[in-house]
Amino acid sequence: MKKINTLSVDLGDRSYPIFIGEGLLASSELLAPHIHGDQLFIVTNEVIAPLYLDHLVKKLSLRHTVETLILPDGEIYKNLEVLNTLFDALLSKKFNRSSTLIALGGGVVGDMTGFAAACYLRGVNFIQIPTSLLAQVDSSVGGKTAVNHNLGKNMIGAFYQPECVMVDISLLETLPDREFRAGLAEVIKYGLIADVEFFCWIEKNIEQLLVRDSNALCTAIEKSCSNKAKIVSRDECENDIRAILNLGHTFGHAIETFFSYKSWLHGEAISVGMTMAAKLSSELGLIELADYVRIKELLARCDLPVSKPDEMTAETFLELMSVDKKVIDGNLRLVLLESIGKALVTSNIERDILIKVLQ
C-alpha cells in the first residue's frame, strides 16, 4: 500500500482521523476500527455508484451486513424530502442504533448522510468517503451537515462529527473537469483565510494542479485539510473563528439560492463570492488593490467565474443575504481579508460601499 497521511481533528471525545492517500478504497481495513455495529448503510449517488459502489460493497460485505441507497445527483436534491427517503430505507431495513452510515460521494451525499446520521434514532455513527475535490478538502471535514430549504442554503442541519474521513485521491481521476475546478475554489480559500505560504504555493503550482498531478494534489489536499482541522478544533460550532471558513459564502449562497441550486456549482458561486469579498476588502482599505487583482487572477486561471451573474442586482443580493446564518440581530456579518492569509469577520460595513461592490 502507498503512503497514507493521517491528520486529526481534535475535539475531545469526538476527535477523529482524516486518512489521505492514493488507492485507499481498496484498503477497507482502514475503516474497520471505526465501524462499531454489524449493519452498514452506504449512501451514494447515480454518478458515483457505477464507478465505485460495487467495489466498496464487496470489500465491506466480508464482515458486515451492507445495504445501499443511490440518490439522484445534484444540489437540488439536498432537501428534506429526499432526506426522508434515507429514513424510509433505514427503517424498512430495520437499521438500529449501533449501525454505521457511510457517505460515498461529494458534498451533497456527505451533507445529507451526515444529517441523516445525526437524526436517525437521535444519532448513529457515520463515515465520510468524499469523492469530489470540494468534499475532500472541505465539506467532509468538520461535522457540518445540512439540507437546503427553498428560502436558503444549508438552513436545516446539525453539527455532527464523523467517525473518520477517508480521502482517496485516486477517486478524483473520474471527476469531471468543471467540478474539479470548482473544488479548487475551496483550496484557494484556505490560502486566503489562513495560510499565505500555501496561497503562494498554489500560485506556483497551479498548472500541475490543473493537470491533476498526484503529488501536487496530495499537497493541496493535505494543506487544505490540516488548515480546516486546526480551525474546527478551535471552534467546533462556529461561535467565533470558524466563521472565517465562510469567506465568499454569504455572497455565494445568495447566487446558489437565486438559481435554485441549479446551473451554478457551489465552488463557482464561492469563487465569485471570494472575489466580491476581496473587492470589498480593498474598497474598505483592508488590502491593497494589487492583492485583490492577484486573488482574482488566480481564480480566473482556474477558469472559475469572478464576476456576478448578470441576472442578479445589488438588491437581489441584499435580500437573499439577509437570511444568512451569520446575520446576528439584524446585522449582516461578512468575512473579509486583512491580508492574503488572514481573514476577519465584521459587521461594520457601510451599506454604500457594499452596494458599490454588489454592482
Next chain:
Amino acid sequence: MKKINTLSVDLGDRSYPIFIGEGLLASSELLAPHIHGDQLFIVTNEVIAPLYLDHLVKKLSLRHTVETLILPDGEIYKNLEVLNTLFDALLSKKFNRSSTLIALGGGVVGDMTGFAAACYLRGVNFIQIPTSLLAQVDSSVGGKTAVNHNLGKNMIGAFYQPECVMVDISLLETLPDREFRAGLAEVIKYGLIADVEFFCWIEKNIEQLLVRDSNALCTAIEKSCSNKAKIVSRDECENDIRAILNLGHTFGHAIETFFSYKSWLHGEAISVGMTMAAKLSSELGLIELADYVRIKELLARCDLPVSKPDEMTAETFLELMSVDKKVIDGNLRLVLLESIGKALVTSNIERDILIKVLQ
C-alpha cells in the same frame, strides 16, 4: 408570587434549571436570563393558543420581537411535514442564530419545537413551557426531541437540551381529564423504575391527585422531575441507565404505531406497556405476582387501560417492536422490573414467555 421550586439538570455547560410552581406564566422575568437574542418564536397548538398564548405574548413583547405559530393538535401531526412549516415560518420571518424558540404546549409541541431548535441554522436556543401533565413530568425534561415516521415513533430526532423548563402547575386546570390521567401513567413510572417510596406515596395519595389537589400535584411533579433529572444527568444520550425511563415504552410505541398515533394517547399506551412489562417481570420470576397485581391496580384506579387492544396479536407486537430504538444488533432489549422502585434492561428474554405475555 408563590413559592417556586427550582431543580437542576446537571449536564456541564448544557445544565439548565426546571422551575416548578403555580402561576409562573405571569412571571415572565423567570425566563429573561434564559433568552439571549432579541427574536422570540412561540410554538403552540390550536387548543392551547386561545387559553394562554395572548397572555404570554403580551408579557414577552415588552422586551422582545415575538412571532407565533399555531400547530394542529395531536400526535399524528408530529411529523417531518409539519416540522417543515416551522422552518418555513422561521426563515420567512428571518429568524437568526441568536433567536429563541419557546414550546408552549404538550409533548407534541415540545418535541417538535425542540427538534426544530436543534436543526434550525444547525441549532438555536429553546425553552420549554409544558402545558400537559405528561409534558410537565416527562417529555419537557431531558432533551429528547423527535418527530414520528410512519414506520415508528420518535425515529427522527436529536438529543438537544433546552435553556430552561418552566412548569406552571396552574396550566393543568384546563387539561381534559383523559389527558390528565394519561399523564399519571408517567408519574407512576418514576415510582416503578427508581423510587419505591414515591410509588407508595402515589398509592396513598391517588385520590387527591385525581381531583388535582395542588399540594399533591406539586409533590408528584417535583418527585417525577427530580427522578428524571438525576437519571438524565448520569446518562444524557441513553447509552446506559437512561433506558429505564422507557419502561413500558417498547410495548406502548407498538400500540401507538399500530393505531397510527390516533385514538390512543401516549400515556394510555404506556399504561398497557408497563402492565405488560410488570407481567413479564413476574413471569420471569423477577418480581412477585402480588407486585404485578399492585401495579396493575394502581393504573386501573387512574382509569388507565391495563390490557392490550383486541385488534393486536402477539405477532403484530413483535413486528412493530422489532424497529424499536432499543434493538441492538437484532436483539430486542426491554426494560423490566426487579422490584417496585428498581428497573433493569435486558435482552435475554425467552420468546415463548414474551409471546405468552403478548397474548
